[in-house]
Amino acid sequence: MRYSGIAWTGTGFEVAVLDEDGRPAAPPARFAAGRIRALTEHLLGLQREFADTGESLLTVIDSTNGMLDGGLMSAGLTLYRADPWVLPQRPAFGSVAAEELAAVALRDPDAVVRLSVETGTLGGRSAQMIADIDASVPALDFMRRSGRCLFSGQRERPVVALTFDDGPNPPYTGRILDVLDRYAVPATFFCVGLHALAHRAELERMAAAGHQIANHSWSHPYLPDLSRGEVLAQLERTDEAIAKAVGSDGPRMFRPPYGSRTPDVLRWLTEGETTVVLWDVEPSDWARPGADAITRAVLEQTRPGSLILMHDGGGDRSQTADALPGVIEGLLDRGYTFARVDALPT
Template sequence: MTASAGSAETPAPAGTPVPYVGIAWNSAGYEVAVQDGDGRPVRPPAAFAPGRADDMIAYLSGLGPGLVTVVESTNGILDGRLMAAGLTVHRADPLLLPDRPLFGSVGATALAEAGRRARDSLTRLVRTRGTQTGREDELASWISSSEDALARLTRAGGALGHGSRSSREVALTFDDGPLPPYTGQVLDVLERYGLPATFFCVGMNARAHPEELARMRAQGHEVANHTWSHPFLPELTRPQLHEQLQRTQEAVAEASGGPAPTLFRPPYGARTPEVLGWLAETGSRVVLWDVAPDDWTMPGATTIARRILDAVRPGSVVLLHDGGGDRSQTVAALPLVIESLLADGYRFVTVSGLTPEPAPAGSRSAGRAA
């Protein structure tokens, strides 16, 4: 952990309660700002490299009880880990904040200030609902508004929700990583069975853990793009969205030692007709899913496996997670799923290896997730 220069303001006296914390992200990693109830900085802003999130959580936990921790909606991969550590996490939405830069969130001090000035307007996140807490209806509306645009993009080969229903094959996909130790444990299971999968990687995590991506490539898995910081895409401008994708493509290619990914999965499955148009401009193929056991809510390994097995059909794309929080239940569920599907005559393929559906009829099967 490194600390940046402090504010010119006088720090609060020792012993002053520390209720307001802003957590920002930028190209270098994370920044934390801490204010007291009067808006005075209690400590100089602290900076943490992308791979030092555990150090940042320990730093926050050491500030004492009663913190109001504030993130914004472009920072979608930390909340589960923060809440698992016992921290209370709030989301500040754009109307409460200054404009974002081209690449990065609103600054940490502005986020802490939003907590102090507009605490009642923040959304307190729930661990089983994630960063989308309180926005589920809005996400559903975005998705619904995009059905026609998604169907057109699918017919043109620019989007995929599942493969051919006549081919007894299934694609396992993993989002939000890489995150040790869970990504490595997922790779261990896949290696044991000799099966391929597709990993939709977050750029910040790819930059932090390149060895995991190198192993994915070495084992023959497909590596794909899941944005740099897991934002709500409909809240981004066109240049901000393109920057998220481009930076992640570069990080994934560099870390894995392979080509830039051509597959892209939008966080939460969030899309609007405008966003789909912007994504089409990038040349990336949008990948959704038709089986989502919501493993990120940690319902138990047996429940995760049962939800998958009850929903799988020929050509299914299964949405799982290797990052974003504790994924031990996902790891434990994998052998149950794999052995059952193999016994039922399924073949495992990457997303690109799916036999294409001859005549896409729409997109209602594609959903949203963390």
């Protein structure tokens, strides 16, 4: 067995590979933000190389990195997650070192959790996430009453918001923008900071078309695993990356990755001017159920004022792009119009 770890930093990703004796099994590699395809091809090449000698490759990320799992698993890599309680202290900004991620699986294979496309990054932690969300109900209700959190807009008017998470992610972001342009429909894109850093052209195109660009964290972490300083740094770095590309874009809005929250996380988010944006329509397009299933789920779930959650990032989003014309045409046929989240009647 060979063990690889993938760390994220403020500029990209680092990969380390260990053999069963804990020695480097390949030179360390670094990939700038935006070079996820090169990172994937690097790991696939190592997997083929090790397979020639009868060895398998096990790859480890941590819960602060939700950017890569879908694409890596779809490419054929075996992926695991290491949680904070089995890892050393993280730096102020970034994950633990790639070598440490590989080493935790080497030391104790039972300490890491096997992931799948169906479960996503948080496989095995859904009960904890549900408990955290339940504990956050009073804080979230207070935020909703004070206008600092949105699940939906007004239910009296047939206006809805299309939203897309986890990008920019060429070529799928471009395909989605093509469809939106064709129908002259506005949307809101909740962007991941590392991707925004790498794909300025996509952000510029969103802004030029009149779409809203909002914040979806720097590395798509499970927020309850982060400290106050880490949560705020995730937002601040992402805002900076977006501002460098397109400047300010209206009210500051943030969508927590996975919708994750605790009372503490929500309190930290209310320290600034952030409005938390959640959703009430989820077709689970991230699981790639097929374009027809995505379209059908959106049309069945949507009501006046709905916030519709879809994805342009996190892996192959061809199904989402293929579903989008049917989504738009189906909603138009039902009498709906579309607005950015910051223009949705509330």
